[in-house]
Amino acid sequence: MAPPPTVSVSSSEPPKLHASDIGSIKAFADSNGLSPIPSSYYSIVEARDDVADHLASSIPVIDFSLLTSDHPQIHADAVSQLGKACADWGFFMVTNHGISEKLMEEVMNKAHEFHNLPVEEKKEFGDKGPWAPIRHGTSFFPQAEKVHFWRDYLKLITSPQFNFPHKPPGFKEVAYDYSRKIRAVARTLLQGISESLGLESKALEDCTGFDSGLQVFAVNLYPPCPQPELALGMPPHTDHGLLTLLYQNEIGGLQVKHDGKWVNVNPLPNCLIANVADQLEAVSNGKCKSILHRAVLNNRNTRISIPLVNGPEVEKEIGPASELLEKEEPLYKTIKYRDYFQLQQEIRFNADKGALDEIRLNRQN
Template structure:
């Protein structure tokens, strides 16, 4: 998606808008535009691990899965790719997905409209102010400023696009593109879950049925990370895992995503027009620990605005989720069952630098 990086959307006059509520910054984009190259507030000194602890030599080892081979009608080609998927999920919890069937044009258009949304004046986005994790459409900054001791250098839009479709009504055309893109991503995620079920020795539809995936949650999130004058002090998002089954991500050509592998941080350099996929907490529980929920973070730069388009795909909110029964014939369950809605709310309310959500359901054996 190299051409998306060159897209320039005129900036709004948000720097002249009120960007503080009391002592809190309500938009890091507006603050960054008005603050220029001045030092950042100490409340944004959030980098807790050294930036130089990055294993660049591992970047070329990030697995690549060819979706067209996974969905091939040739049994041998399909079986070989299912094994590659198993290796990617067990060894990395992370892979790049090529030939996924979603047009580059659609991906670029969604990215452009997402940038336009973030460039709307603050007054036009106030109706979407975050009112809690289960609010259908929410816009805000950092992660959970009211409960944080340190803040993160990002603004976000988060929309629940499934089981019911919600979306902002502006900018014009964004809603229609959001609907098309979210549905195509869901189709890709569904086929990946079938392959993952097979890789675990289960029937292809097992995880889909047991998690209620077809009536499950999908969150469409757009993260915007403005240039940061002191990128060695702050992060866009701290180390965290995702709460769902599978997260599918693309970005605007600006790097910043890092994944943790064998104790080291690895820069992600996506292939053109690929989707970045990572496994989430619910897949770790469902697979009884075979496929770990991967830790990742967003680091910053002092030159370019990074935008990531993230679709979290999860179970039905009212389903009790736990290890697949087909995996428990010869092993003990490592996780307790918990309704996904309850898990989601726990994970959203905690400071997610630690995997406290999974700690809530992990059994002490």
């Protein structure tokens, strides 16, 4: 197996490398140790002191067991809290979600095993585009980006059809169980959000085709970075689905944007981290807020995150729920989910606007 490329260090800045020159950040980091990172990975554009640590403790927490309670008042209070979290933060932690700690640990252990496979063994899963059912690669969107990101990823389409690598042994079986349980949690959360909007519990499921909706299962690995003040693991972005549910190891790095400041996310033990995505903002006619988030790095520990994006049916036309439009004007155009996904891919590196801005009605030019 050919060794990963090395970077020669001179008195000037390191030579520029493209993501295509580095097939694995893990292998590159393991080989180069504390050497300066290539300048093509200089992705920090905002000062790190723009972080509001005092807001971290204010991140909403939703007790899933209360949301599923048979007691009308307990359920109603949980629905109200969920709706407020989606409106005020677009982000919350989910506790008592019913997925066993054992299963979550198994998924995390297998995620480690996959990323620890030799580079040659992972080449068969090389990224062939956003609609490929199984794809492994590095950075964020190497085909279009001008700067690169300190991340290796495995991305899989696990609904409506389940796709997964055949190695390491046991990963596919554990991931199938986990992905289905995550889908069930997402469904219940979506029902609660629907109720918080004054709709029938299944209204958002029905109008988005959730039963046959897209699910993207990602396994992100962020190795220690020698210069974390210069690079990001993931740039600021929003997600394209309805709800993303994320589980991570004990290493921090996720930040969310709230009131113009970045907020460090310090997850509660065994919780799921949830964020509103673009299609939920559109279908709720702006009442739920799709939130910017990013991944920052450290120079000591490897972070692994496992987000599952739960979205509508790919061919479904998505726009504000018709029941909401009986009392208010639409704020977003209706667009097929597949077309929206493609639109997001095309403009995701425009710092001045996102895909939601392109479908927002009466927007300022």
